[in-house]
Amino acid sequence: MAYLELQNLQREFAGGVRALDGIEVQLGQGEFLSLLGPSGCGKTTALRLVAGFDRPDEGRIVIDGKDITNVAPSKRDMGMVFQAYSLFPNMTAAQNVEFGLKIRRKGKGERSGRVGELLELVGLGHAGDRYPHQLSGGMQQRVALARALAIEPRVLLLDEPLSALDAKVRVQLREEIRRIQLELGITTLYVTHDQEEALAISDHVAVMYRGRIEQIGPPAEMYSRPATPFVAEFIGTMNRLEATVSDPTSGTVEHGGVTLTVDAARGRTKGDRILVLIRPETVELAPENGSNPANTLSGEVIAQTFLGPVTRLKVVGPGADLIADVSTAKAATLPIGMKVTAALPVTDARVLELSDEGFEIAEEPGQAGR
């Protein structure tokens, strides 16, 4: 049975902003769910409803079979880690961690033992008597995590806890969060707009868009079987080839004047507009040699981006606008300006209905929302 349930959560703000439009989540005890989505999609709003800082217009929040939708935040036993600046500036790291224990009227010996353990757990055993302004951003977030864990919360809530940190600390700390989460077996809701982060540390990922959950599932499934064009675009990099079904029996589709055979297109109606999804790492590039095998587009390499072990090439030609990741060694043989053919693994490619309703993915999250 699910430990944390969000049932049909709706929240509309003054001014008609529908921040949440029917959120459904079921999370087992000890599981780690990431809410992933572009800026303004409602992630923070959802988390604040669970924490109790805000109330839904409709829907219920159930923990362990109990409806807590209208319980005050101070009575919910939720550990919350904020984006930044949440430590009490007048208290040392240890006093911050101790705060929740004092409120729970724990004895002095028990408190100091627990504070020591927790600071040790987050790797700050030595920094207990420093004030927040004497700690780096990463250390502050560790203290915030220890403080949230101190009250042995029923659910741990984290709202982009790493977004104010630099890249290296971010990767290091996210792994520690996951380690601690697994060690304590604590049910966790994690908000992020960084898909790599979500995929790296979650049991489940929920991709949100415009106040709805587009798809929810384990990271590998989200990556390999995106259910909507938006998820396909948002998770990883994806080539999306718009095509028209020309022969439903053989699965032939037409894309920019080239004919492709796609198994998943079988059984659709002739004339259907579909999206063929192809991961860049599955595109096979070869120098053009006059032959023209099936399921191949041709074009010219117009850009190379070095990504370490692989290099990302952009290939543009008549009917082709592709991104392909090839090994860096191979990329050296495919310089910019070279004419290439791109073999697409379309036989077992994913296909999505191309709905008329478009979508756009916001740039980096701005200042909107908290």
Add this chain to the structure above:
Amino acid sequence: MGKVKPRRSMAPSAVFWLLLGGLYFFIPLLTTLLFSLKSNQTGKCCTAANYGWVIHNGEFWHTLKISFLLALETIAVSLTIFVPTIYWVHLKVPKLRPVLASLALIPFVVPPIVMVVGLLKFYKGTPSWFYGQPWGFLAGAYVILAFPYMFFSLDAGFRSIDVHTLTEASQSLGARWTTTLFKVILPNIRSAALAGSFLALAIVMGEYTIANLAAFHTFPIFIQYVNETQGFPAGALTLLSFGITWAAMGSLLLVGRKRGTRASVLTGAG
């Protein structure tokens, strides 16, 4: 190896202006000091008799006590009213902030004489423990006078901390409103509260118009009385009151300052 550059000394123009400012401030004090050392009988220098006269004057201590207690009462009442109010406004209804700010300007705009006449009319007929006592009517008027100073100090203090996040962090850890206010919010706006309190103290210790019109015998009334009736002791009294006000501020600072306070009082917000 290059020599370490010595710290740059002050530019001559800066020295000049500093000196000028210093003179502007100290010359009156100095002349008052010289004046206060003259004998009240002979008009000759130098005697400390004027200071003795002040210190042995019962009215001096009596009115000083009244004004000081009034100042403390004003500060206590102001903080009790304004800290939770401004906290609430910052947290829940930030739209009201400009409204409060413009309200806070009213005591600046309305001359004290107009205000006191209005207040006296308005409160006429209230019980005498309020109307006839400095602790009632006068303290009430001083809370109004101190409002702008309290508001702008506290407002700056609240703006310097992340009220929302701190409150929510505290709540999620199980704290009630009162715990959040006293344990989390107040300690972090302490220097702002101190700054507001200083200003309130200075105002109450020097307010003349309202006390005079409402016929209360406060310290400034006593100073004015001595000024009119005595010659040289008035100088001594002025200097003493100057020193006392500073001492009072110093003791407020000591009371308000505890370990862990970093922010400077003068900046208000820190």
